[in-house]
Amino acid sequence: MNREFALSLLTEKRDLLKKILEYNHLTEKPVLPDEIMNSSSAQRFLDNHALIRKLSTVSDVFFEFEQPASRLCFCSEEQLEQLSKLLCAAICSQILVSDIKKEQVIMYREYLGEEIYSFGLRRGSLYIPPHLKSRIVSSFSSNEEAVKGSGNAVLSSIISRASAESQEKIAFKPESSVRLDLSDSDEKLLFECTVKILCLEIDESCQNIFN
Incomplete structure (x- = not known):
C-alpha cells in the first residue's frame, strides 16, 4: 500500500x-x-x-472499506509480513510478561530483529485488546513454532472470512497453520490495532521498516 x-x-x-x-x-x-x-x-x-x-x-475492482480483509488487500506481501512481525512482537511481549525465559527472549530477538522486538516490549500491550491477551498468550506460549508465526496467524484469522476474490487479491500465505477462533468484534478490534500500527502510531525507531 x-x-x-x-x-x-x-x-x-x-x-x-x-x-x-x-x-x-x-x-x-x-x-x-x-x-x-x-x-x-x-x-x-x-x-x-x-x-x-x-x-x-x-x-471490477471491488473495495469494501468496512471489511478488514478488503482494506488489507492494498498492502503488499512484504508489508503484510512486516505487519505480522509487529503483531508478533506485541503478542510476544505479553508472553514475556507472564513467562520470562532466557531461551524465549533469544528466540524472539533473533526472529523479530532487535528493532521490532524492542518495539513489542515498549508498545505491545497497547495494541492487543485486553480481553484477547490471555487467549492469545495461551494459544501460542506452549509452541515455539506457533509463536514464530503468531503474527501471521492473527493476520490470517482477520482475512480468513474474506471472499475468495479478496483472498486472491491479498495473496498472503501465512507461515503458520494456527488459527485463532475470533468473533467479528474481535476481528474488528484486531484490525483497528493493525491500522494504528501501520499508519498512525509507529515509533520513529520502527518507521524505516515501511520505507
Missing part, C-alpha cells in the same frame, strides 16, 4: 473517506470511486499489481 495515500484518507481526506463509505454502503458490488482511481497513488498501485491489472475494467 502507498502509506502516504492510506494516511491521507484517514487524516486529510476524511470527506473522501466518508464518500467511499457511503458509496460502498449503497451499492451491492462496491467499487473504488473515480476520485481514488484517478489519483497518482492509485495508479502506481495498479501498475504494480498484476492481478488488478488483468481485470477487464476498473469497475
Whole structure:
C-alpha cells in the first residue's frame, strides 16, 4: 500500500473517506470511486499489481472499506509480513510478561530483529485488546513454532472470512497453520490495532521498516 495515500484518507481526506463509505454502503458490488482511481497513488498501485491489472475494467475492482480483509488487500506481501512481525512482537511481549525465559527472549530477538522486538516490549500491550491477551498468550506460549508465526496467524484469522476474490487479491500465505477462533468484534478490534500500527502510531525507531 502507498502509506502516504492510506494516511491521507484517514487524516486529510476524511470527506473522501466518508464518500467511499457511503458509496460502498449503497451499492451491492462496491467499487473504488473515480476520485481514488484517478489519483497518482492509485495508479502506481495498479501498475504494480498484476492481478488488478488483468481485470477487464476498473469497475471490477471491488473495495469494501468496512471489511478488514478488503482494506488489507492494498498492502503488499512484504508489508503484510512486516505487519505480522509487529503483531508478533506485541503478542510476544505479553508472553514475556507472564513467562520470562532466557531461551524465549533469544528466540524472539533473533526472529523479530532487535528493532521490532524492542518495539513489542515498549508498545505491545497497547495494541492487543485486553480481553484477547490471555487467549492469545495461551494459544501460542506452549509452541515455539506457533509463536514464530503468531503474527501471521492473527493476520490470517482477520482475512480468513474474506471472499475468495479478496483472498486472491491479498495473496498472503501465512507461515503458520494456527488459527485463532475470533468473533467479528474481535476481528474488528484486531484490525483497528493493525491500522494504528501501520499508519498512525509507529515509533520513529520502527518507521524505516515501511520505507
